[in-house]
Amino acid sequence: MADTVIIHDLPPKEASRLLSALPADSFVFNALPAVNHCMGCFDCWTKTPGLCVIRDRHQELAHALAGCGALIILSRCVYGGLSPAVKVAMDRSIGYMLPYFYLDRKRDELHHQPRYKERMVLRWHLYGDATREERRTAEALAAANGVNLLAKECRVSFYPAAGDIPPLGGAV
């Protein structure tokens, strides 16, 4: 099992600098070039449970996410969220959850029941130009993702550029 899953859209130079000293059980998914996008068919819930029916390299990511201990996202910050390529990879990953709802009583909201018993740590490293308002949105958005992924911990960090992100070895 890949205990740590990394999804990124880093330029090649920054990718090799940041991702060269990762633990051996890490799985790295380069979101670029972008994979096919979600078609909204929900077959990942009702036909091939847990796996998107579009047969491309995203299927490796779905298997890596299965029961992973950490999901680390390194993405350009776009309007206070993830970049289009990273977002497409996340959109295709909803099979990580079940279609069935549960009621989160603390938040008084429905969320999807978990497919896996393991609980991940979710980390967002966002780089690039972001206003204060966009950062606030990103923090709230990552927290909402954390709730929907039933993450046990969720943190967001911001960097002016990809070159400012420290090597991940320790951060993972």
Add this chain to the structure above:
Amino acid sequence: MRLVLWNGSPKAKGSASAVFLDYLAGQAGPEHTLCRVGGLKAPAAADFRGADALILAFPLYVDGIPGHLLGMLEALEPDLRVLAPEAKVYAVINCGFFEAGQCAHAMELLRHWCRRAGLCWGRGVCVGGGGMANAAPLGRGGPLSPIARALDALAASVLSGGLGEDILAQPALPRRLYVAAAHLGWNKTGRKNGLSKADLCAPLEKGAPR
């Protein structure tokens, strides 16, 4: 007025976004020019030339804007302030969760896009229980009447060129009934595909790409 109605759903047919845009289009009289864009094809920048209003409808994907639509929005960002400097942006975001408020983060992302594109934000409607859009008529008296009322208010803002507070709208029925209906629906679709509930809940093999 020239109104651009943009369906941001990737579904070719049967999307809730199309239902809501059709409803809004029905509120506009013949004196208005409607331009419909969207689906899988990225709109051309020229589609927005001289627009008075851009009305964007899309489903919530992982708390945000669907990735393919986000890419289209980002690509259009530099052109719109030139092509449609007067345009106000309105949005209808729907989610499968019952609570409309879960669309609020995506609405914020869209407002940030609007600011960077140099456009004026008009108003948004967050719709919960979007899975019901095709299950009941969108009109007065039925369970979707709160959504119809919200869209009426949005249409009034659009057609007057006005701004307004965002509106949260979800079906008028108990949440537990919505959940029960959704679960029955997933089970039924699974059975059609030859899968039991246990099959639908099965984990993928860990870390073993096929």
